[in-house]
Amino acid sequence: MAPQLRWRSPQGRRTVAKIVQKEIPQWPNGLYPEQEDVVTRVLDGEDVFCCLTTGGGKSAMFAVPIIVLREMARNPDSYPNLPIRALPIGLVITPTKGLAANIVYELKKLSVPAFAYCHETVTEARKAGRNLVAEIQECKTWNIICVDPEHLRDKAWRQITDFDTFRTNITFGCVDEAHLIDEWGAAFRPPFRHIGQFFRGRLPSSASVLALTATSIPGQPTNSICKSLGMSGDDFYLLRCSNERPNTQFIMEPLDHGLGGKEFPSLLRYLNSGRKAVVHVRRIDEVFRVFMYLFNSLPEGMDRLRRIKMYHSLRSFEANEEILRLLDEDPRCQVVIATIAIANGINIRSLLDSITLGFPESVNQAWQEKGRVGRDPNTIARGVILFQRSAQSDARKQLAALESPPAVPHINPQTGKSKRKKTVKPMEHNKALMLVEEHCYIALWNTIYQNPPLELSTRDCIIAKRRFPCSLCQARAKMKLTFPPSPLPPGLVLPPFIPPTTNQSPPLSADQKKLKLKKKERAEAETTLTVFGDNVRLTERKRSINQRRPRSSFFPSTILKLVLDNLLSIKSLDDLTNHVESWAFVSEHVASLHSAIVKLQRRFEAAREEARLAKNAKQRATRRRRSKKAKHEWDSDEESGEEEEEEEEVEPEPEADVEADDESSADEVNHHPPSSPVPPPAKRAKTALAEVTNRSRPMKKKPEKQETAAAVAATFRPAYKTSRRRAAGQ
Incomplete structure (x- = not known):
């Protein structure tokens, strides 16, 4: 052999x-x-x-x-x-x-x-x-x-x-x-x-x-x-071998919005091109928020759930498999929002656009995500990364810190220890390089992965004559590229995504606020009405026609929400009947429902009145306390003022002979004319509070007691000598 x-x-x-x-x-x-x-x-x-x-x-x-x-x-x-x-x-x-x-x-x-x-x-x-x-x-x-x-x-x-x-x-x-x-x-x-x-x-x-x-x-x-x-x-x-994608244009753009909200308008420009796309996000909650934004961006009346899909690890194994099949076979299935579960190795030849919200944790993950599209070499694909400006700023700081000498730690002279700063997980170096790149993204990718031949792969897209230049080279060369939509059967037209309008309701009036349940009141009412719904179910399920009826249909959540929204505005049984006329058991249980609502209304009214009285009593106590404090400060200021006046008072000189008295009196009369007004006391300067505080506002100082003209005149020496007879008469 x-x-x-x-x-x-x-x-x-x-x-x-x-x-x-x-x-x-x-x-x-x-x-x-x-x-x-x-x-x-x-x-x-x-x-x-x-x-x-x-x-x-x-x-x-x-x-x-x-x-x-x-x-x-x-x-x-x-x-x-x-x-x-x-x-x-x-x-x-x-x-x-x-x-x-x-x-x-x-x-x-x-x-x-x-x-x-x-x-x-x-x-x-x-x-x-x-x-x-x-x-x-x-x-x-x-x-x-x-x-x-x-x-x-x-x-x-x-x-x-x-x-x-x-x-x-x-x-x-x-x-x-x-x-x-x-x-x-x-x-x-x-x-x-x-x-x-x-x-x-x-x-x-x-x-x-x-x-x-x-x-x-x-x-x-x-x-x-x-x-x-x-x-x-x-x-x-x-x-x-080289991992460059010659049939894929690589695009990086800064986001005009954050990733923690509920609106993602940066996606619509790419999705409205009619190309099958995967939107990559980091967490499952982002999958749901992006899905709801796109769902609300489509007009009503079409099968929106057929056009937009979610792919993540919480879905069943069979459901995720079905989504991959629909992406390949169903022309109406256009967009899938996915976590990292779809980023590695998945082969869907019909996908043309890969859009990532936020730069991934590593360049490997970023390139893997872009590799989900353009699997057919005869197609034209796009790989888009919409990054946050804060990430770009962090990348610049990290690269600048690598070039500068390490900072000398500050030593506390008392303890002899250095102050520890909060450690932040450093960004991957290659990711930082990508975020600050200003010349050519593809040349940098090829440099990172050492894609052969380096003498050609590390040149920019214009010199290397790439068929689809990166977004930096495209902007520098002022090139315009067209990307055809995914093929559709004859007669099928997919409507565009339109940003949903945010209908902000006008502010509520004072009367409307009174008719709105507070948070604790709504929770209490919901508990009471849920118990009411359970009683309705226990009563109605005894009838043979309702034995197979779903539990949630006896008192649906839509009826519950409707009653909660209008609980304080329902004034009669007819009002309640008009609100819940679509309820299957309205004729049998509307009276008992009205009775439960009346009890809740009375309970809330009594609780609100009690809270109002308690609030008023607290405010009165606060006013009394502040008034007492201000009065105490007032009396203290008045006493200190009287003590100062006593210290400044000068004793009058003893009387001399009549001639001297006459001369001095004449001089004083000339210096203080009798018709001169009494000079008023100095007023306290007004001060404005620089900001609103909880400190008690300074009270006005109690004005000094005004002296009468007779009292003032008594302090002056008379201009004539009082006769002994008049003095004896006094």
Whole structure:
């Protein structure tokens, strides 16, 4: 018997090409040279680290070896003496359930049976009484198993990898989106760090270890991934090709609004082009807010739920699968708002626009998101990142801090310790470079990923003559590009998205405010009416016609809200009947409902009156306290003023002879004419409060007592001598 050949030999390569042409007629040109190189190495059991662009055919690296080995097992005499397996099976580690389902869907088109091993499928198999462990061990049902790294720790996988049939036929262990080993394995999902240990410890040495990614930055990130997978030195083959997307225009624009609100007008310009698009957001609550904004931007009367979809991890496995199918097949399904669950590896060939709200955490994630569109090289795609201006400002500060010398810490002379500043998680360096780039985004991408050939890839779009220049180069060259809409069947027209108008209601009048329930009153009324609704249900369900009636229909939430909104304005039974005339049990229970409302009205009226009286009493007490305090200050000021007057008072000189008195009196009369008015006391200067405060306002000082003219005149010496007779008469 002739010795076995290697798959990398010319005979082996010709055999692979022949089988691909036979088994995959939808690939008339066969495999790309780099695909064929990786496939033959995997068949030979070598370890391969492969970096290809998104949409570059990485899935063929693990699909084609299985197709080739299956054909060889069916017709061993038709091919040269090459290594084969009777029941070939491969293991693919996927980061998300969505990617696993997408791989199964794509492999089905190539007639390769595959299974997504996740919580939902395992639960379904157990309910059906199937033994998944036995089926995987025997290698007869599926040829490729997709599993997440968390499930590899289960006891079931120890049983599977210990089974002889599985160990004999396992062809490769593949990790798809291998860049996540470094990004997610550190803290987010530590089991990613244990994938290499599983491959090396649980799989036979004859099985190839294959790592696939489109975004592995050369240097330390790639070395970290290789070390985790046990790839070192010359023991593995590294294939690195350019991940540039020649059929995709890359656009970066600042947002005119925040991401925490409910309005996202920056999206409408792109969505109104009529192209199938995915909107990437960071959190599930953002998915819902963007969905509601777009939902309200479409006119009523059309199937808005058919045009806009949500994709996130809280939706069921089947629902997310259905959304991916609709995006590919339903022309009315135009927009999907998604979290990171759709960012890695998902293949939807009909998607044309990728729009990201806020720059992602890393450039790898950003490029992965842009790789969801333009999967068909004959289409024209757009990758848009709408970033926050604050992120751009932070990037500038971080890069400036790297160039400046480190600041000397401030030492407190009393304690001898430096003041610690709040530590802020630094921004990824490459992300900061992208946010401050002002010349060419694509040249910077190629520099980060070292895309060959560097002498051409690192030039700007104008010099490199790229078909679709980035937004910076397009603005500098003043170019205008057109992007055709997604194809629609004849007669189908999708209406544009129109920003919803915010109808601000006018301010309520005083009477209207009185008729509006307060927050605590509304909560109390809602509790009471909910109990009323339960009583209605218990009463009506005894009738045979209502036994299968849904619980919520006995006293619907719409009727409950209507009653709460008008509770204080309902004055009679007729008013209530007019409000709830659509209620199914209005004739039977409207009277009891009116009775409950009247009780609530009386209760709220009494509570409001009690609160009003308490408030008035508190205000009166406050006024009395302030008045008493002001009076005390007034009396204190008056007493201090009298003491000052006593100190300043001068004793009169003793009387001399009559002539002296006459002369002095004459002088004083000339100096103080009798008709001169008494000078008023000085008024206290008025001061205005600089701001409204809770301090008591300074009271006016009590005016000094005005002296009469007679009292003033008594202080002057008389101008004539009083006769002794008159003095005796007095």
